[in-house]
Amino acid sequence: MKKWWPYLVIVLLWVPLVVFESDYLYALQDQNLFLHTPLFYEQQMVKAGGLLTWIGSYLTQYFYYPMLGAGILCLLWAFFMWLCKRTFQLANTWIALIPVACMVLTIVTLGYWVYYLKMPGHPFCATIGSIVTVALVWGYRALPRRHHLPSVYIVFAAGLGYMAFGFYALLATALMGVISWRENKSFLGDFFLALTQIIFWPVFGYFRVFHETNIVNIYWAGLPVFAHQGERFFAYNMPYVFLFASMVLMAMKPSIKSRKWLNITIVAVVAIGLLKFWNKDDNLHRELSMTRSIETGQWDKALKTAKNVKNEPTRLICMMRNLALFVQGAKTTNGYRDGAKRPAAPFTIHTVHTAGKLLYLQYGIPNYCYRWCMEDGVEYGWSIEKLKLMTMCSILNGEEVAAQRYVNLLKKTDFHKKWAMRMEAMIKAPQLVMQAPEFKHILPLLRDDNFLTADQSQQELFLIEHIMSTPGATLEQRRLADFTMSYYRNNRQKLVEQ
C-alpha cells in the first residue's frame, strides 16, 4: 500500500486545481484552439516540436470542463511518476514528485501570460514533453546491448523525436548519454554519440526541414518563450529548469533510498514550493470569473464577483462591473468604490488584450472588437474566445459569409459545436438575432454613423466618449458613463501612469 502513497499526493493536487482554478483552467481552453482538421495539424507541424503543441492543444480543450481537464493532468502526472520509477529504476518514488511539482508550476504560475503566451497547447506541453522524454529513455534502457542497437536508437530518437517534440527529445538524448556514461564510465561511445546528435539535429532541421524557427531558438523548440514587447522574463522559465534538472538527477542518481525523513522533506518542499509560487492574484481570478459570467450573460454573478473584491480592484474589474450595471439599467451605482490597481503582471497589461475585446462587443462597437480579435489572433494565436467574438461581430455587422467561416471552424472543435450551431441558425435566419440573449442589449447600441479614429490603447476613455454620444443608450446608461468620466478626470495621473 505504501508504494502508492506518492500517487495519492497527485490526487490531492486535483482538489486545489478544481476548487481555486476553475475559471483559470477554463480561460486556458478559451485562449486555446484545437481543430479536427488536417490543415490544423499541418500548421503545427511546420515547427520542430509541432506534434507536442498539437497534442497539447488537443488536451487543453478538456479544460472546458475544469474537473475533467484537471483529472487528465493528474492522471498524466501519475503516469509520469510510474514511468520515472520504471525507467530510472528509482529506489524512491517520492523523488518523482519534484518534477511533477515543477509541471504544476508551469501551469499555475502563469497569471496574465494566459493571454500573452504564444505557444499553442502550453498547459499540457511540459507534461507531455516530459512523459515523451522519459518514455524515450525507457526505450533506450529496454533495448538489448548488442548489434549497436542502443546507438542506432539514439540517432533515431534524437532525429525523429526532435522533429516531433523539439527540446524534449534532445533532453531524452542527453539522459541517454548520462545513462551510458553511468553504465560505462566513459565519455566515448553513446555519451559522445548523444552529444553529437543533440548538436546535429536542430541544425539539420533548420536548414532542411523547417523554416519557421529562428536559428537562435532551434535548441529550445517546444518550450515556451516568456517575452513581451522586447523584454524577456526568465523567472517564468525556472519551473522548467528545475523540471529538467530533476530528470537529470533521476538519471544520474536513481539509487536514493526511500527514508521517512527524506520523503517528508520532499513532500514539505513540494508543498511549500507550490504554495509560494502558485499565482493567487485575487484580481486576476475575479477578472477571469467576470469574463466568464459576461460571456454567459450572468450579470448578477459578475456584479457579485466585483463587489466581493478583497483589495483595490484593477481597472478591468471596474470596467466589467460598469458594463454589468450598464446592461442592467445602471440602477445600482452605490456600495462600490472605484479603483485602478495595476494588474499583477511583470509588464503593462492593456485591456484590449484581455477582456477588452468582449467589452467592445458589449458596448456595441463590433468593428473594434473584431479588430482586436484579429490583431491578437495574429500575434498571440487563434483561440476559441476570438473565433466566437468574431462570429458575433460578423453577425452584428451583417457579414453572414464571414460569420459562417468562423462557425465552420468552431464546428470542428470538440466542445463548442453546440454554440456554433446556435450561431449558424442565426446566420440562416437573421430575425433570430433580435431575440437572442447575447445580442438583445447590444442591438440598441449599434450606431450607423461612422468615425475614422483609433482607441490609442485607451479603451475605457474611448468607450465612455462613445457611449455618451450613442443615441441608443438610455439616460441612466449615459449617466453611468458620465460618472466614470468624472472618476477619470479626478484620477487622471494615476490612470495615465498605468
Added chain:
Amino acid sequence: MKNVLYTLLALGLLMACSRPQIPDQYKESQAEAPIYPDYQEVTIPVNMAPLNFELLMQSDKSVIRLRAANEEIICEGPKVRPDINDWKGLLEKAKGGAITVEIFASIKDQWVRFKPFNIYVSADPIDPWLSYRLISPSYVSYEELTLNQRCLENFDEQVFVDNMLCSTESGGQCVNCHSYQQGNPNRMQFHARQTHGGTLIAYDGTIEKIDMRHDSLLSAGVYPAWHPTEKLIAYSTNMTMQAFHTAAPEKIEVLDSESDLILYDVDKHEVTTIEQAPNELEIFPAWSPDGKWLYFCSAHFVYQSDSVDRSEITMRANEVKYNIYRKSFDAKTRQFGKREMVFCADTLGQSATFPRISPDGRWLLFTLGHWGCFHIWHHDADLWMKDLKTGNVFAMDEINSDDTESYHSWSSNGRWVVFSSRRYDGVFTRPFIAHIDAEGHGSKPFELPAENPDLHRQFLKSYNVPELMKGPVELTPQQVASKLKDDGKPVTYKSK
C-alpha cells in the same frame, strides 16, 4: 491463415482497382450542383493544375464525370480530386474547347444528374509560377509572414522568405512588396521592416541588402516597380498611417499624409527624386512594357492647416482621390518628362490605384474605389480597364464581384491576369485568375485551385500581392534570413 491473407490481399487489390461507376439510371435535374470553389463556366489555361472542388450538398454518394472528346475522368465525391496525369491528358484533349463536368448524386436512394457545366480550356498558357505573401488580414500586428511561390501546373508550394527566421522575441519583422523584373524570378526585390529592416535585391545570382533610408527622402522605398530592361526600380516613398472605422464595413483605412516617387539605380546604389509635387500624394509606380513611360497615381490634397496634419487627412480621408498619370522616361539620360493625365478618376468622384500595363502596351488595368489608396479593404473596389489605343474605359464586369477586387498582375503573354479578391467572405483575400482576350474582355475568373478544395474556407490567411513569374525563385528562406541579418548598404541621394 494463409488463405485469409490471400483473400484480404485480393479484396484490397480489387478495391484499389475498382473505379467509380456512372449510374445507369438517374433523374435529370436542371439545377446547378452547389460546388466550392465555383468553377462553373470558367476559362482556364492549358497548363493549369487540376481544378479540385467540393460538392456542397448532402448526398449518400456522388460520382463526377469530367469529359473532353473521347477522354474522361470519373471521380467519387464529395471532394473531386482528379489524378494530375489524367487531368493533363484531359486538358490536352480539351485545348481550345471545353471539359464537360457532370455531377451525379444519390439523394434518398435516387440518383440525380445535375445540370452539367463546362470548364473552357484556353490554348493560351499562363506563367507557371505564382508568388504571394501569406498574411493574416490584421490591421497593425503581424507575426508569421511568408513569401510563397506556387507552381500553377500542380500543387507544389514553397516558402522562400519567412520572417520568423529573422524575428526574435524582442523584435518582429514585416516582409512585403515582393516584385520581379518582367516576371523573372532571378531579378526580384522585397522589403523587410523593423528588425533587420532593408530592401533585399536579388539580381542574376547576386543578392544585396540595401538601406534606402536617407535624410532627403520621406521614407525608404515602399511600392516598387522594376524598369522592364534597365537595372532601375521606381518606388514611392510614403508617410503611412492607419485609422479604424467605428461602424463602416471597411474597418480600417491606410492613408499617406505625404508621399513622393523616387528612382533607385541598382548598380550605383543611387536614389533620385522622380516626383515631389506640392499638394500631391504620389504612389503606385508602374512602367510601360517598353520602359518609356512611368505610370503612377497621384491625389491632389491641400491641407487646411499650415503644415502636414495627420489628423486632418484622417478626418478628410474620403476626399483623397487618386488619378492615374504618366511621365515619359529616357533611359539614356535618365530624365523624366512632365506628368500627363491618363485617367481622371476624381472628376468621377472615384479613386484609381494600381495601374498595370499589359505586355503588348495596349491595356491599362487598374483598381477603382470611392476614395483612398488602400483598396484591399474597400468592398466597393473593382477592376477597370482603359484601352490606351482608343481611350475607352470600362469596368471589368466579367471579373468583378460585389466585394473587393484589388491587386492584379499580368501574365507575360498578356492573356491572363491574376488578381486578389475578397468575393467569398469579404475578409480573406484569395487569388483569382481570368483570361483576357484580344479586345480586353475578361472571362469568368476562377479561384487558385488547392489540393484540398476546402483549404481556402479554413485558412485564416490572405494571399497578398499575387505576382506571376516565369519560374521559381531559387533562394531558400535560410539564405534570405542570413542576408537580411547583414547591415544594409546605404544609398546615395542625387538631386535632380
